[in-house]
Amino acid sequence: MKIRTLAVGNFAANCFILSGEENHALVIDPGDDPDQIERILRDNRLVVVAYLITHGHMDHISALAEMEQRIPAPVGIHPADAAWAFGGANQMPPWYGTPKRPGNLHRSFTDNQDWTDFGMHYRVLATPGHTPGGVCLYFPGAKVIFTGDTLFAGSVGRTDFPGGDEGALNQSLHRLAQLPDETVVFAGHGPQTTIGQEKKTNRFMRA
Ligand SMILES: [Zn+2]
Ligand SMILES: [Zn+2]
Numbered sequence: 001m002k003i004r005t006l007a008v009g010n011f012a013a014n015c016f017i018l019s020g021e022e023n024h025a026l027v028i029d030p031g032d033d034p035d036q037i038e039r040i041l042r043d044n045r046l047v048v049v050a051y052l053i054t055h056g057h058m059d060h061i062s063a064l065a066e067m068e069q070r071i072p073a074p075v076g077i078h079p080a081d082a083a084w085a086f087g088g089a090n091q092m093p094p095w096y097g098t099p100k101r102p103g104n105l106h107r108s109f110t111d112n113q114d115w116t117d118f119g120m121h122y123r124v125l126a127t128p129g130h131t132p133g134g135v136c137l138y139f140p141g142a143k144v145i146f147t148g149d150t151l152f153a154g155s156v157g158r159t160d161f162p163g164g165d166e167g168a169l170n171q172s173l174h175r176l177a178q179l180p181d182e183t184v185v186f187a188g189h190g191p192q193t194t195i196g197q198e199k200k201t202n203r204f205m206r207a
Contacts, residue, residue, distance in 0.1 A: 001120055001142045003186065004040060007049065008033040011052025011059035011097075011130075016146060019046050024118035027067065028052045028137065028146050028197055029188065034063040038070055047157045049117045053077040054148025054188060055134040058099050065100035076107030076115075078126065081133030089139055089162065094099075108137050125174065129169025130157030151176055153183060153193035156204040159201065 004017040008009055009032025016028040017040060025046035041048060048071045051060055056077065056078045065086075068075060077085070084090060086101035106117075111126035126135040134157075137146040149157035150172055159166040181196025198205045 001144075002009065003144070005186065005192075006033070006036060006040065007063065007189075009040065011031045011201050012189060013059040014190075015063075016186060017041065017148065019044070019121060020120040021160050023047055023048045024120070026052055026119075026120060027073075029054055029060040029148070030063040030067045031058075031060045032062050033068065034066040035186065037063065037067060042059035048073040049073045049101075052107075052137055052146075052148075053081070053085075054137065054146060055131040056081030056090060057131065057149065058085075058090050058096050060148065060188060061085055061099045068104055070088040072104060074104055074106035076109050076124075077105065078103060078109040078124075078133030078135050080128070081131050082108075082159060082170065083115070083133070088194070089205065095168075109133075112114055118170060125175065127172035129159060129165050129172045130168075131161070132163045134172075136172075138179070138183075141171050143180065143182060144186060145179065146175070146186045147176070148188040151205070152187040153185070153198070154202055156202070157188075170204075177205055 002019045006015045007016045013031035020027040109124045113124040122139045127136045130149045183195040185193045
């Protein structure tokens with residue numbers, strides 16, 4: 001599985017394009033810059049089979065409706081974040097505008113759900129705390145996890161936004177700490193790391 005990382009928008013949110021067999025692709029968190037995302041897909045002749053959303057914050061979903069309109073494919077998101085992600089509550093800062101609702105919200109994520117898309121196998125881990133419906137997308141075969149804003153290299157997601165819950169975040173981090181140390185972490189912002197590295201050096205993961 002090939003992983004392409006693009007930092008999109010004013011918050012430099014990481015959008016990931018994963019590709020497996022026969023150029024089928026998963027797009028994780030199309031947060032902005034739809035032209036750039038579309039160009040990479042077209043230049044590499046990638047066929048989008050799903051859009052996967054780690055959580056509903058606007059810096060991770062602002063190009064979702066536009067992408068889904070240009071290149072239709074099912075969208076996976078946890079219902080606890082879909083409930084507010086496409087409304088006025090998701091508007092900070094105001095100049096970003098309210099993210100539009102895509103037409104095709106066909107995959108309702110639940111905890112421990114397994115999906116396989118053209119050889120790309122992943123498990124949804126519900127990891128609330130940063131948002132109520134935040135998930136991590138774990139690819140056990142490839143030994144990688146996409147953590148959204150739950151876990152960063154050296155840090156963790158804020159819990160002071162609406163719906164944030166510090167106790168829940170700590171439980172979610174505890175759960176991530178059970179994954180194999182060599183698991184490579186692709187976070188929603190900033191560089192990649194590993195579970196083992198974070199257990200050693202990230203004070204939130206040690207607590
Ligand atoms: Zn966030
Ligand atoms: Zn973010």
